[in-house]
Amino acid sequence: MQLALARVLSTAVAGASLCLPGSGQADAAPPWFTDITEAALSGVSIQCGGAAKDWILRVNGGGVGLADLDGDGDLDLVVVDGGDAEAYRRGEPGPVPRVFLNRGDGTYAAAAGDWVLPRGSAASFGSGLALADFDGDGWVDLVALGLGPDRVFLNRGGAGWREVAPLPGSGAWSTSAAALDYDRDGHLDLVVVSYLVPELEEARRRSARWKGHAVMAGPEGLVPVHDRLYRGRGDGTFEDASVAAGFRPAVAGYGLGVITLDHDRDGWPDVYVTNDSTPNHLWRNRGDGTFEEVGFRLGVSHDASGREQAGMGVGVDDGAGLVFVTNFSGETNALYARTANGRSFRERSSRAGLAGPSLARLGWGTGFGDLDLDGDQDLFVLNGHVYPAADRAGTDTSYAQAAQLFVREGEQFRERALEAGPPRVARAGVLGDLDRDGDLDLVVTEVNGPVRILRNDAPRPAGARGFRVQPAPRAGAAAHGARVVVQTAAGLALERELRSAGGYQAAAPLEAHFGLPPSAAGALRVEVHWPGRGISVHTDVDPSAGALVVAPPTDGSAPGGGAR
16 A cells, blocks of 8 residues: 555556546436435444554454345345454454344344354454355355454354354464355365554554655555465365465465456356555466466556556456456556457556546445446445545545446446445445345445445336346355356346455355346346356246246266366
8 A cells, every 4th residue: 555656646647647438526416325324234333443543454444244144035244343453462352243134124133142253362353254155054154354363153054153263374464255166176165365464563653654744654565475275174164275276476465355256267266366565466277276376467467557556455247357456546446358359358447437536546345236227237436545644735635535336338437426425434345135125235334434334226217127146055165156147038148157255355145136127128048157067047037036046957967176
């Protein structure tokens, strides 16, 4: 996040020359989301150190995740709190993740009993999480990340948690995670992204300057930590496979966000990692139990001018072949588009109208979703600076910043108002249909602020509807990375990938959501391409049902894949 002044100026000059759709103020139309936090999740907040952001541990915020934890079909909520940085320095364990169960209408109640996690025994400071069925029993489990041990909690049949051994070798600052079956052996594995070693000495905390102002140090000048690849044993425990799988670059990055994707359509899950102030990584799965890092070669590690950026959040539009990364203020957010031959990517944020609106913002959580149910994937971006000094004159930015909504219009994105109200210091965010009315709502975290529920009230034509495809509870590891293609009677084809990684310190529902415009009336054909398990085809699907539950083919075929 700490940038050299020349780098900021060169980026700002490049951005100032842009004249693009969406590069001005947001459209004056009413906002698409309504804040219903008071009724849906009142009084829940994230603690992330004190108001003085003079230490890097105090600026990144907590995490948030959505999944059906109790098996009632609704999306429940997990919040990972940061904590008290001074308590961490004293060696005290921090707050534990909290569970909030959906009442069935998109409002939440704090879970009790065995859903309440015990405090750890070691010093800790929470960050992100993973939500997935790691022991294969059909119930969603939890891995809680942060500075300190990364703890693993197994779901007791929808009735609470049972703690098992923490991730081996954890203790560094883990930020985000992604579940995947990288070797297709039928057991879920886990990628954990790591940030850095926070410097404790007071002298290092105040050794940096930004635009003439004293600010906290980092990440440049601090020690980065290698990301880790864990091989799941199928019982909720893991072994570190990073070195054996080649998941170890020569130089570690300052990792913040992660997402899974199959960028080359070979049926093997790849991994994209956003790094702060260092090149981003794209890990290509070779299909033999190993990875190779191809980010620079494929054009997704730097900006269009070849400069490394301060990557935070990441989202993927599978059907359009897009990877979107949020970056620091003074840099533009990056939109990497797959080339026509499918072999590489090109940075296209300026052409798409996404560069100019991001220049004065510092972006974090982001994601694609069809928010107005017109068949196109739209984009949300959460913003907020790390330096309170950003409010001072001459910085060309601010500490609190408005969230952004970009509506897809053909090959362009046009900025619209996401919500009413004041700017915020936002961090993680995740989309999900909280009230099961067919559209995607948004959960947002803030630094030292509330966890907010934003209801989707986007305008849509009469007859438009939402439709989701979700794996059966015991679909297993094959559900992660499954490619879902929905075809309408009118010839519209829509594509999504099932994933639970939510980008920046977030866990997303393992559901594929589709917007169906009025022109998509009639029965649907749904194809699910299960990695290593073939294709299941569902014809004459009634879209008015709102959802389709799918499972891998049961012809006895083995998962297949690389050796362990």
